[in-house]
Amino acid sequence: xxxxxxxxxxxxxxxxxxxxxxxxxxxxxxxxxxxxxxxxxxxxxxxxxxxxxxxxxxxxxxxxxxxxxxxxxxxxxxxxxxxxxxxxxxxxxxxxxxxxxxxxxxxxxxxxxxxxxxxxxxxxxxxxxxxxxxxxxxxxxxxxxxxxxxxxxxxxxxxxxxxxxxxxxxxxxx
Numbered sequence: 001x002x003x004x005x006x007x008x009x010x011x012x013x014x015x016x017x018x019x020x021x022x023x024x025x026x027x028x029x030x031x032x033x034x035x036x037x038x039x040x041x042x043x044x045x046x047x048x049x050x051x052x053x054x055x056x057x058x059x060x061x062x063x064x065x066x067x068x069x070x071x072x073x074x075x076x077x078x079x080x081x082x083x084x085x086x087x088x089x090x091x092x093x094x095x096x097x098x099x100x101x102x103x104x105x106x107x108x109x110x111x112x113x114x115x116x117x118x119x120x121x122x123x124x125x126x127x128x129x130x131x132x133x134x135x136x137x138x139x140x141x142x143x144x145x146x147x148x149x150x151x152x153x154x155x156x157x158x159x160x161x162x163x164x165x166x167x168x169x170x171x172x173x174x
Contacts, residue, residue, distance in 0.1 A: 001083070003028050003029070003041065004027055007022075007025070007030040008025070010088070011032070011087050011090065015094070020039065023038075028042060029042050029043075033057075036105050037054060037105055038056075038057060039052065041090070048081075049065075050083040050086035050087075051063065051064060052090065054102065054103075054110075062114040063114060064093075066089065068093075069089050069093045071113075072098065074096060075092050077089075134149045134165075144173055146169045147166065150165075150169075
């Protein structure tokens with residue numbers, strides 16, 4: 001079923017009593033508004049994912065995806081990730097105590113969670129980047145470059161293997 005039809009049949013009836021109306025509908029993108037909040041649901045034909053965002057009018061987007069449903073709203077994750085399952089899980093998330101707060105416009109805690117999640121995501125990307133660079137330097141046996149990269153990282157963030165390689169690289173350089 002197309003996303004727009006799915007949203008109209010399943011999601012709109014669930015949120016219309018909160019004043020949400022269909023502000024935009026396209027086959028793969030739907031926007032609901034209620035004067036204070038904007039809820040967007042998208043489906044990517046490229047990779048098949050369905051996701052959304054919720055924000056105050058004029059505010060920053062707060063991601064809605066299966067990870068958020070599990071981590072923030074405490075919903076169990078279904079094995080399937082279809083648009084139908086996304087909408088059903090979104091409805092369940094909005095039915096939780098936290099979800100009721102969020103959909104009623106009390107976004108402060110959710111916005112804090114979203115900022116923290118973005119920070120964690122960015123840190124993980126940076127960790128993967130320096131780890132890949134360090135591995136490349138190690139494979140080239142460029143111990144000086146390896147140490148330049150690895151010594152910028154807090155030792156508590158290094159794996160046992162990276163710590164051992166750091167000791168070996170220091171021995172090779174000296």
